[in-house]
Amino acid sequence: MIVSSQRPVQQHGRRPEHDCRTDRTDRTHHRPGGDPPLDRLTSDEIVAARAILDTAGLLAPTTRFAYLGLDEPAKAEVLAFTAGTTPRRSIRAVLLDVATGVAETVVVSLTDAAVTRRTPIDPITDGQPPILLEEFVAVDEIVKADPGWVAAMAKRGLTDLTLLRPCPLSAGVFDLPGEQGRRLLRVLSFVANRDDDHCWAHPVDGVVAYVDLTARQVVELIDAADLPIPAEEGNFDDPAYTGPARQTLKPIEITQPAGPSYTVDGNVVSWEGWTFRVGFDAREGLILHQLAIQGRPVVYRASIAEMVVPYADPSPVRYWQNYFDTGEYLLGAQVNSLELGCDCLGEIHYFDADLADGNGAVDTRPNAICMHEEDAGVLWKHTDLFTESREVRRARRLVISFWATVGNYDYGFYWYLYLDGTIELKTQATGVMFTSSYTRDTPWTTQVAPGLGAPAHQHLFCARLDMTVDGVANTVDEVDIRPDPIGPDNPYGNAFSRTHTRINSEADSARDANPAAGRVWRIESTERANRLGQPTAYVLTPQGLPVLLADPSSSIARRAAFATKHLWVTRYDPAERFPAGDLVNQHPGHAGIPTYVRQDRPLAGQDVVLWHTFGLTHFPRTEDWPVMPTDSAGFTLKPYGFFDRNPTLDLPASTSTHCAPATGTEHTDAHTGNGACH
Numbered sequence: 001m002i003v004s005s006q007r008p009v010q011q012h013g014r015r016p017e018h019d020c021r022t023d024r025t026d027r028t029h030h031r032p033g034g035d036p037p038l039d040r041l042t043s044d045e046i047v048a049a050r051a052i053l054d055t056a057g058l059l060a061p062t063t064r065f066a067y068l069g070l071d072e073p074a075k076a077e078v079l080a081f082t083a084g085t086t087p088r089r090s091i092r093a094v095l096l097d098v099a100t101g102v103a104e105t106v107v108v109s110l111t112d113a114a115v116t117r118r119t120p121i122d123p124i125t126d127g128q129p130p131i132l133l134e135e136f137v138a139v140d141e142i143v144k145a146d147p148g149w150v151a152a153m154a155k156r157g158l159t160d161l162t163l164l165r166p167c168p169l170s171a172g173v174f175d176l177p178g179e180q181g182r183r184l185l186r187v188l189s190f191v192a193n194r195d196d197d198h199c200w201a202h203p204v205d206g207v208v209a210y211v212d213l214t215a216r217q218v219v220e221l222i223d224a225a226d227l228p229i230p231a232e233e234g235n236f237d238d239p240a241y242t243g244p245a246r247q248t249l250k251p252i253e254i255t256q257p258a259g260p261s262y263t264v265d266g267n268v269v270s271w272e273g274w275t276f277r278v279g280f281d282a283r284e285g286l287i288l289h290q291l292a293i294q295g296r297p298v299v300y301r302a303s304i305a306e307m308v309v310p311y312a313d314p315s316p317v318r319y320w321q322n323y324f325d326t327g328e329y330l331l332g333a334q335v336n337s338l339e340l341g342c343d344c345l346g347e348i349h350y351f352d353a354d355l356a357d358g359n360g361a362v363d364t365r366p367n368a369i370c371m372h373e374e375d376a377g378v379l380w381k382h383t384d385l386f387t388e389s390r391e392v393r394r395a396r397r398l399v400i401s402f403w404a405t406v407g408n409y410d411y412g413f414y415w416y417l418y419l420d421g422t423i424e425l426k427t428q429a430t431g432v433m434f435t436s437s438y439t440r441d442t443p444w445t446t447q448v449a450p451g452l453g454a455p456a457h458q459h460l461f462c463a464r465l466d467m468t469v470d471g472v473a474n475t476v477d478e479v480d481i482r483p484d485p486i487g488p489d490n491p492y493g494n495a496f497s498r499t500h501t502r503i504n505s506e507a508d509s510a511r512d513a514n515p516a517a518g519r520v521w522r523i524e525s526t527e528r529a530n531r532l533g534q535p536t537a538y539v540l541t542p543q544g545l546p547v548l549l550a551d552p553s554s555s556i557a558r559r560a561a562f563a564t565k566h567l568w569v570t571r572y573d574p575a576e577r578f579p580a581g582d583l584v585n586q587h588p589g590h591a592g593i594p595t596y597v598r599q600d601r602p603l604a605g606q607d608v609v610l611w612h613t614f615g616l617t618h619f620p621r622t623e624d625w626p627v628m629p630t631d632s633a634g635f636t637l638k639p640y641g642f643f644d645r646n647p648t649l650d651l652p653a654s655t656s657t658h659c660a661p662a663t664g665t666e667h668t669d670a671h672t673g674n675g676a677c678h
Contacts, residue, residue: 037073037087038289039267040280043354043362049091049108050360056115058106059360062099066129067330068092068356069281071107074574075300075472075607078290090116093360094583096129101183101214103129105582124181127587130283130330131170132358135185135213139168143187143209146218152207156226158191165190165199167407168211170328172320173588174555178220183213184586186320190435191229198432200408201234201452201626205437208317224316227437230452234432234626241626254346260373262398264349269371271398273647274417278369278400280353283578285332286369286402286413293421294647297468298538299637304413304427305464305611306579306592307331308560310550312444313436313455321434321455322556325406327584334404335368343403344370371400379419379648393651395419408432409459412630419648423538426634429459432627433620446620454620460548460563462579463635465610466572469642470525470536472607476503476569477524479539480517504604506597509569513544521567522640526605534641540610541636542566546617558589563613570596572607579611 046068053059071090072078081087089110096103107117121129143149143166150161158164171184187209190199206225209218235241262271267278273294279287284303291299304326311321325331333355338344353368379395398417403410412428436445438453445453467474477500484495500522503509513519524537548563550556557564562579570576570593578584581591593611616633623629639647 036083036267036277037078037081037089038070038277038279040278040351041070041091041354043364045089045091045110046354046356046360046362048110048113049093050356052108052110052113052115053093053095053106053360058095058115058118060097062097064096064098064132064134064358065093065356065360066096066103066132066358067094067282068360069283070279072574075466075572079472086111093356094121094129096132098132098135098214121583123183123586125588127581127583127591128183128585129583130585131168131185131328134358136168138213138216139185139187139211140166142211142216143189143218146209146221148221149207149209149218152221152223153189153204155223156204156229158204163192163194164204165192166209169321170323171210171586172322172555173559173586174320179210182219184219185211185213187211188317193233196235196238197233198235198237198626200432200435201232201449202229203435203437203452204229206317222317227439228451230435230437230449232450232452234449234452236627252345254374256347256373260347260349261396262349262371262373264371267351269398269400271373271417272396272419274398276417278351278371280332280335280351280368280402282330282333282355283326285326285335285404286400286415288400288415291417291423296470296642298421298642299423299465300468300472301464301466302415302423302425303464304331304461305577306462306560306562306584307411307615308460308548308556308563308580309409309457310460310548310556310560311434311455311457312549313442314444318436318455320555321457322550322560323406324560324580324584325404325411327578327580329406331404331406331411334406335365336403336405336410337365338367338370338403344372344399344401346372346374348372369400369402371398373398376416376418379651380646391653393648397424405431408434411459419651421639421642421647423637424634425463425636426632427459427461427615428630428632429616429618430628430630433618433624446622448620448622448625452625454624456617456619458546458549458615458617459633460560460613460615461633462562463610463612463614464577464579465540465612465637467523467538467608467610469523469538470528472572473526473605474523474608475526475535475604475606476509476608476610477501477522478503478511479520479522480514482517502604503569505600505602506568506570507600509567509597509603510565511567512547513542513566515544519544521610523608523610524641530641531644532641536642537640538637538642539640540567540612541638542612543614543633543635545615545633547613549617555589559584559587559591561590562593562611566613568593568597568611569603570609570611571599571601571603572609576609 071092091108103121105119168185189204191202192199205227207223210220212219276291277289287303306326309323349371350367351369353365355363357363376395376397379393381392383390401414410431414426416424433454436453438447484490486493521540524535579592
């Protein structure tokens with residue numbers, strides 16, 4: 001939601017000591033003769049793109065790179081790519097002149113060493129480029145140089161400016177006089193008692209500064225209330241606050257003596273019948289390309305294409321709080337390096353991410369993506385009364401994950417691939433809640449410490465799932481469970497069945513989850529059937545938690561229209577990448593999915609993209625303070641008639657002594673594998 005102006009989110013480029021894992025990182029993923037079309041950007045390509053832009057005269061001393069990423073080729077081109085050939089590679093950059101506010105989107109062909117497209121950005125109709133890290137840092141200087149802001153702090157007894165923490169926040173669009181076309185941030189403030197005191201415990205509530213980043217000045221200061229500043233500290237990393245560490249937990253060691261079951265070739269991963277390509281983007285973060293099992297395609301491209309965090313506090317200084325952590329802040333650019341804290345356990349393979357900083361220089365994030373195997377409980381089991389057969393196989397899953405820190409919140413994204421063909425995504429939210437002063441009971445704020453409030457809010461994610469279930473010709477059905485009424489076919493009233501509603505066109509594709517009806521969405525091939533003549537399919541199962549709760553007429557509902565429904569379905573179009581549009585920052589709204597579905601293209605038997613909104617509605621608890629235990633949301637994609645039978649029957653029976661019947665005296669060994677107890 002915010003990036004602190006006081007210290008960097010991550011100490012990039014530093015490689016701390018290894019601990020808690022085996023590191024199998026590929027430091028080089030560039031291949032001589034050219035990379036396949038979807039490979040992650042390399043540092044060499046970033047350097048080359050910047051040089052091309054410089055040669056073209058597009059880089060002034062005040063030009064900044066608000067975004068730089070791979071300009072992915074169309075699906076047809078990728079699917080037609082032949083191994084051993086050199087693909088065409090292009091880069092898309094969003095350039096901003098911080099002195100004038102003038103911005104444009106530029107596409108660079110690395111193959112031709114030329115600029116191939118330039119599109120000017122109109123900030124009134126198109127929105128603003130994403131927020132730069134240097135702009136977050138600049139806000140600290142701007143507000144502390146403003147006499148009105150300094151006076152507002154002094155009125156509250158805050159005169160040591162070195163302990164004040166102005167927090168820059170995306171401005172949104174509220175049709176306020178004088179704001180149109182301006183590049184803005186809104187600034188709430190916190191205070192620390194000393195440098196190592198976490199400021200989130202001490203909000204300076206009731207005052208907000210509106211900052212024009214191009215003019216580098218406070219253009220409006222709202223001092224609505226002089227609210228008490230909570231005094232109690234919340235330093236979760238201070239033993240004096242937390243108490244001594246408990247000594248009762250025994251170590252858990254996860255080992256794979258024979259090594260992992262996956263193989264990695266550049267960006268391509270193979271594991272137990274699965275193959276896919278690992279991608280990474282400064283905006284979306286981790287991308288999985290061309291997911292296939294047993295050589296059969298399932299998902300062409302999977303990513304978190306947007307996330308929005310709207311707040312429920314309607315007060316004069318906070319009504320505008322809603323953040324697009326992907327489109328405004330570039331979620332992928334906030335990625336953590338996963339070497340310090342045992343983020344992953346076991347036999348680990350790390351992938352680095354080469355990004356561009358604000359000046360277009362290479363910013364390599366070591367260990368941005370973590371991949372490992374883990375035990376996932378019992379996969380299948382049966383003890384037969386007649387044959388006395390006793391068989392059990394343990395499940396295993398491959399985990400591909402990354403973490404990003406966006407200001408006070410930390411987000412983990414875990415893609416799971418299972419042996420039975422299931423795909424699962426789990427997002428985790430943790431970190432520190434955004435706080436306020438708490439002086440009275442309100443329906444939208446919880447008191448989490450003496451005088452300290454935490455407003456209710458949502459974390460809503462949009463997964464873009466470009467499906468290819470046994471090919472590009474797919475159809476989507478909405479499937480509900482229904483109880484059948486008593487009648488001639490159901491005389492005893494025990495029957496229940498399913499209804500199938502075909503989603504035939506984009507205008508008809510906006511759908512809500514319905515957990516009471518067990519609602520799922522079935523994506524089936526129109527070209528391939530299983531041995532029983534049934535279309536091969538995958539089923540998307542949503543959690544069905546609330547979508548956007550803001551009023552339909554609100555600014556955030558216009559700007560995050562994708563979040564008003566659990567599902568949308570569109571025809572594939574390479575230009576339609578983001579559910580809230582290309583430029584989210586200060587966009588007036590109705591971009592992205594509303595414009596896509598307005599075309600009302602037919603969907604049956606077509607190349608379809610699913611946009612699935614899911615997430616958390618967070619009414620804070622006292623247990624969430626001062627650092628929040630992880631809260632999770634996600635979805636599953638499960639094969640349905642895709643295989644002719646259980647695809648894991650060939651899992652070998654274990655020869656391990658760990659499966660021996662217990663006598664009641666020995667301890668259970670922690671090491672587990674895929675195996676049978678028989």
